[in-house]
Amino acid sequence: MTGKLVIISAPSGAGKTTIVKHLLNSGLNLEFSVSATTRTIRGEEKNGVDYFFLSVPEFKKSVEKDEFVEWEEVYKDLLYGTLKSELEKIWANGNYVLFDVDVMGGITLKKIFGDRAVSIFIMPPSVEELESRLVKRGTDSAEKIRMRVEKAKEEIKLASSFDRIIVNDKLDIAKEEARKIVSSFLEK
Ligand code: ADP
Numbered sequence: 001m002t003g004k005l006v007i008i009s010a011p012s013g014a015g016k017t018t019i020v021k022h023l024l025n026s027g028l029n030l031e032f033s034v035s036a037t038t039r040t041i042r043g044e045e046k047n048g049v050d051y052f053f054l055s056v057p058e059f060k061k062s063v064e065k066d067e068f069v070e071w072e073e074v075y076k077d078l079l080y081g082t083l084k085s086e087l088e089k090i091w092a093n094g095n096y097v098l099f100d101v102d103v104m105g106g107i108t109l110k111k112i113f114g115d116r117a118v119s120i121f122i123m124p125p126s127v128e129e130l131e132s133r134l135v136k137r138g139t140d141s142a143e144k145i146r147m148r149v150e151k152a153k154e155e156i157k158l159a160s161s162f163d164r165i166i167v168n169d170k171l172d173i174a175k176e177e178a179r180k181i182v183s184s185f186l187e188k
């Protein structure tokens with residue numbers, strides 16, 4: 001296996017997707033690693049672009065066939081996993097891999113890839129602000145938001161396991177900081 005990797009993790013609602021999209025448009029030869037998930041398709045999402053949407057039996061078959069680099073039950077009964085085939089494809093394209101994974105997944109990937117990877121934790125300014133962003137985003141029910149906020153409190157405790165922490169208060173500043181960290185890592 002070859003090539004560098006960029007790992008972005010954060011509690012849900014911290015702004016990870018927004019920052020990942022910015023990095024993909026920053027001309028850094030980054031390609032997004034499309035994960036597999038058993039959750040249902042949301043809003044404008046497309047199968048094979050945002051995720052590979054699998055049934056639970058399909059996902060379990062991939063686990064048995066050892067097709068994942070890592071996988072997690074991120075929320076109760078919802079499985080998410082990084083596919084080995086995605087990494088091979090991205091490196092064959094001559095690009096760097098960009099991951100958007102949960103906090104445990106980010107820690108696992110950093111352990112696997114070591115110095116070939118930079119791991120970045122996107123920190124919300126506060127738990128209250130995180131909840132308010134999730135409410136405003138309008139994609140999750142009140143119960144799902146409660147679940148995500150509870151999980152976020154635990155995930156924030158793991159931030160120090162990451163190479164870098166970016167506080168996403170002012171979005172433009174956080175985007176620029178992410179771009180600088182990633183471009184200097186890729187130039188090394
Ligand atoms: P995640 O992928 O971490 O769940 P998103 O990127 O979807 O988070 O961001 C959650 C919501 O917060 C989105 O509606 C996004 O537009 C908004 N958002 C992201 N960053 C900021 C910021 N710095 N200030 C205010 N709103 C933000």
Ligand code: 5GP
Nearest residue numbers: 035036071072074080081082100101102105
């Ligand atoms: P969402 O349902 O909001 O798209 O994602 C929920 C969480 O699952 C996010 O924190 C996202 O980063 C994480 N996630 C997405 N793909 C993977 C993956 O392949 N592995 C792991 N461990 N987490 C993932």
